[in-house]
Amino acid sequence: MAEVQGAKRITDIGPHNYNDFLHPVIKKNYGKWKYHEILSPSHMVHVSEDGDKIHTVRVGSPRLVSSSFIKDLCDLADKYSDGYLRFTTRNNVEFLLDKEENIKPLLNELEKLNLPAGGIGNVVANIVHTQGWVHCHTAASDASGVVKSLMDELYGYYVGAQLPAKVRVAFACCLNMCGAVHCSDIAVLGIHRRPPRLIPEKITNLCEIPSTIASCPTNVIRPDTFNGKPSVKLVEEGCVFCGNCFTVCPGMPIADPLNDGVSIWVGGKVSNARSKPTFSKLAVPYLENDPPRWPKVVEAVKTILDAYKKGAHKGERVGEWIERIGWPRFFKATGFEFTKYHIDDYRLGEATLNYSAQVRQ
Amino acid sequence: MSKKHQTPLLDELKKGKWPSFVREIERAAEKSEMTDDLLGQVEQSYREKVVHWKHGGMVGVKGYGSGIVGRFSDLPEKYPGIKEFHTVRVNQTAGFFYTSDMLRKMVDIGEKHASALFNFHGSTGDIQLLGAKTSELETIFQEYTKLGFDLGGSGSALRTPSCCVGKARCEFANFDSMHMCDGITQAFQDEMHRPVFNYKFKFKFSACGNDCTASIARADLSVIGTWKDDIRIDQEAVKDYGKKFNLHQYVIDKCPTKCMSYSDEGGLKIENSNCSRCMHCINTMPKALRPGTKGGATILIGAKAPMVSGPRLSMVLVPFYDVEEDAKNDYAWFKDLISKIWEFWDEYGVSRERIGELIQRVGVGNFIESIGLEPLPEMVANPRGNPFVLYEEYVEADEEQKG
Numbered sequence A: 001m002a003e004v005q006g007a008k009r010i011t012d013i014g015p016h017n018y019n020d021f022l023h024p025v026i027k028k029n030y031g032k033w034k035y036h037e038i039l040s041p042s043h044m045v046h047v048s049e050d051g052d053k054i055h056t057v058r059v060g061s062p063r064l065v066s067s068s069f070i071k072d073l074c075d076l077a078d079k080y081s082d083g084y085l086r087f088t089t090r091n092n093v094e095f096l097l098d099k100e101e102n103i104k105p106l107l108n109e110l111e112k113l114n115l116p117a118g119g120i121g122n123v124v125a126n127i128v129h130t131q132g133w134v135h136c137h138t139a140a141s142d143a144s145g146v147v148k149s150l151m152d153e154l155y156g157y158y159v160g161a162q163l164p165a166k167v168r169v170a171f172a173c174c175l176n177m178c179g180a181v182h183c184s185d186i187a188v189l190g191i192h193r194r195p196p197r198l199i200p201e202k203i204t205n206l207c208e209i210p211s212t213i214a215s216c217p218t219n220v221i222r223p224d225t226f227n228g229k230p231s232v233k234l235v236e237e238g239c240v241f242c243g244n245c246f247t248v249c250p251g252m253p254i255a256d257p258l259n260d261g262v263s264i265w266v267g268g269k270v271s272n273a274r275s276k277p278t279f280s281k282l283a284v285p286y287l288e289n290d291p292p293r294w295p296k297v298v299e300a301v302k303t304i305l306d307a308y309k310k311g312a313h314k315g316e317r318v319g320e321w322i323e324r325i326g327w328p329r330f331f332k333a334t335g336f337e338f339t340k341y342h343i344d345d346y347r348l349g350e351a352t353l354n355y356s357a358q359v360r361q
Numbered sequence B: 001m002s003k004k005h006q007t008p009l010l011d012e013l014k015k016g017k018w019p020s021f022v023r024e025i026e027r028a029a030e031k032s033e034m035t036d037d038l039l040g041q042v043e044q045s046y047r048e049k050v051v052h053w054k055h056g057g058m059v060g061v062k063g064y065g066s067g068i069v070g071r072f073s074d075l076p077e078k079y080p081g082i083k084e085f086h087t088v089r090v091n092q093t094a095g096f097f098y099t100s101d102m103l104r105k106m107v108d109i110g111e112k113h114a115s116a117l118f119n120f121h122g123s124t125g126d127i128q129l130l131g132a133k134t135s136e137l138e139t140i141f142q143e144y145t146k147l148g149f150d151l152g153g154s155g156s157a158l159r160t161p162s163c164c165v166g167k168a169r170c171e172f173a174n175f176d177s178m179h180m181c182d183g184i185t186q187a188f189q190d191e192m193h194r195p196v197f198n199y200k201f202k203f204k205f206s207a208c209g210n211d212c213t214a215s216i217a218r219a220d221l222s223v224i225g226t227w228k229d230d231i232r233i234d235q236e237a238v239k240d241y242g243k244k245f246n247l248h249q250y251v252i253d254k255c256p257t258k259c260m261s262y263s264d265e266g267g268l269k270i271e272n273s274n275c276s277r278c279m280h281c282i283n284t285m286p287k288a289l290r291p292g293t294k295g296g297a298t299i300l301i302g303a304k305a306p307m308v309s310g311p312r313l314s315m316v317l318v319p320f321y322d323v324e325e326d327a328k329n330d331y332a333w334f335k336d337l338i339s340k341i342w343e344f345w346d347e348y349g350v351s352r353e354r355i356g357e358l359i360q361r362v363g364v365g366n367f368i369e370s371i372g373l374e375p376l377p378e379m380v381a382n383p384r385g386n387p388f389v390l391y392e393e394y395v396e397a398d399e400e401q402k403g
Ligand code: HEM
Pocket: A131, A135, A136, A137, A138, A176, A177, A178, A179, A180, A247, B056, B089, B121, B122, B123, B124, B125, B126, B127, B128, B152, B160, B202, B218, B305, B307
C-alpha cells in the first residue's frame, strides 16, 4: 500500500458538510421557500417568504462522465452561477443562479456544448441506470448504450415536448436492479433466459455451498458432491434466471449471448400523489440484445409513450392511465402480445388475478 | 492521441443528440492512459454481447471493509490498462451540493490516480470513481479525506444514506432532510465502513410524499415527510388557478380521500382530518397551497429490489415522527429505534437476508412487538381477510373458574 510514512491518516469523517457548498441565497432562505414556478422545461424559480429568488437551470448528463465533463460544468458555474451547482437523484446537473440575466447566456453556452437543458415538469425525465458491460460482471445487457439510444430518440421529450404527466424511465442490466427500477413509469430490465452453467471445479473451490443453495429464490439448487467434496446440482426446470446464484458463487455463470436480452415494465411510481406507490408491471417479456442501438427496445418504449400520450388524461401518470382504461386496452393500444408470462405465478401472484365479473367488453 | 482500439460499434453511440458516454470514456482516456483499454473491452462486449469482467475480488483500504468495489478484467493480457479497475465510492454531500472549486479538486484526484471516469452519482448516492488500481487506493483515499470527503458504504454494511434537496430549495419540505441525512451518516460511520450486518441496509430521507429519493421503493428504512396540522390555503391564489384550469377536474376530483370541496362563494375547503397527505393538490397549486407548519415524517421499513425473495415496498412503521423535536437531541429517539431494529436483525436474520424479508418471515406483529412498537391500523391497507389466526393464548377450564 502507498501509505505515506508519518502522514496522519484521517478516517471516519463522513461526507463534507453541505453548508460549505450552499449558495448564499439558499443559505439565507433555508426552510423559508414559499412557492416555485416552472418557467420552461429547463428553468424553474423558487421564491422565498422574503421575496428572494433562486433560479435553477437543469441539464441532462449521461451519468458516466469524464473529469473533463465535470470541469466544463465548473467553468459554466464560475461564469454564471458564482460557482454553485448541484446534482439530482436522476443524474441531472442543476445550476443555481440568483442573477436572472445570466440564464440566457448560460442556456446559449449549454447549447454550444451540446448539453441538453430540460427535464423539468411533464417531460421524460433523465433515465436512471446502472453499470452494464462497462463495469459489472453480472450484466445481461449494456446500460449506457440502451439509455443513450433511448435518450437520442426521446430527446424532444426531455427538452420540451409536453406529456400528460412526468414520465420516469429507468434501466437496470440485471435483476439485482441497482437503482431499483421496479417502480418506474417505464422500466427496461436486462434478463437472462438460460439456467446457469455449473463449473464443478470452481463451485467446490470458490463457493460456500450453503449460501449458494440459499441464494436461489425457487430452491432449485440442491446439494451434491464433486470428487467427494461438497458441491451443488441444479433442477433446471424451476430456474427463473435471476442470476443470484452467480452473485454468490463464481462457479455458476449465467450470461449467455444467445439468450440474454431485456424485458419492459410499465406503470410503476414512487410518489404518493393521488394513487399509492406501486411496482411496474410486465409489458414485454423479452427483446433480444441488439447492440449498438437496440432498435426494438427503442421502438417498444416509443410505442408505450405514443399510446400514453394519445390516451391519457392530463395529469395521469402511465400507471394511472392504464388503471383507468384497463390492461386489455393497454395491450390493444400498444399491440404488445399478452402471453402466459404476464400472469404472475410467484410469491404474491395470487393477488393479481381478476376476481370479479368486471370485464370491459 | 491516437486510439489504441478500433471501436466501430461504440462509435455509433457517439452519434445523436444526447451526450455520449462513449465520448466521455474517450475524453477520460485523453487524461488517463489506462482508460483506453476500457474502450477496447466494451467494444468487444458489444461485438460478443457478453460481459468481460471477472467475478468480484476483495480489495480495500486499511481499516475499512467497504467503500471500494473490486473489479478485474477477464481479458487482462489483451487489456492490461483495466486489469484492475476498481470502484471508489466517495460519500456525496447531503443534497448533492457542490462548488466548482471543490468539484475540480475532486475530479483531479481521479485524473491523477485513476481512470478519470466517474458516475455523478451512483443510484445509492455516492460519487463513483470507476477504475482505480489496487496500488493507488490508499493514496486516493487519503487525497479525498484531505478534502473532507470519506468513503461510502458497500457490502454487508450500512449503505451511504441519501436525501432529497428538502429545505435547501423546496417549499414542500416537512423536515430538514439534509440535516438529518448528514447527522445520521456521521453517527453511523462505523456501521458504514466496517461491514458486520447480515446484508446491506439503506436509509433514504425524502421531506414529503413526492419522495424524490424513491425511498419507499429502495430504502430498508424510508423517512418520508408529512405534517400534523392543516394545509395552508391562500384563497386568492386558488381563484387564480381556477382561471387557468378547471379546479374540480384537476384538483378536487383527484383527491384520493375526497376531502376537498370548492365553490366560488365559499372557496376551497379541506377536511384535513381525512387528508392522507398525498401531496397532489399542493403539487398542482404550489402558489395556493402549502403543507401545514407542524412538519415531521412517517417512518417506513423494508423496501428492496428483487433479490432474493422478490421486490418489496416499505410499509408504515411509525405514522408520525416529530423530527424537529428529536433533532434537538441529536436524533436520539431515531437512533434508538434503529439500534433496536438492527439488534433484532442481528439476532433473528440469516446471512443475506434484508430486514424486509426477515419481517415477512417472522411476521410483522412479532417484529413490532420485539422492537417495542404497538400494532396500529396505519400499518395495514386493511385488517386480515382470512381466519387463520395464530392466537397466542387460550384459557383452560379450571383457570376460567379461578377467573
Ligand atoms: C458486483 C456487481 C455490482 C456492481 C458493479 C454494482 C454497482 C452498483 C452501483 C455503482 C450502485 C450505486 C451505488 C452508490 O451510489 O453508492 C449500486 C446500487 C445498487 N445495487 Fe449494485 N452492483 C453490483 C451488485 C449488486 C447486487 C449483487 C445487488 C443485489 C443483491 C445489487 C443491488 C443494488 C441496488 C438495489 C442498488 C440501488 C440502491 C439504491 O437505489 O439506493 N447490486 N450498485
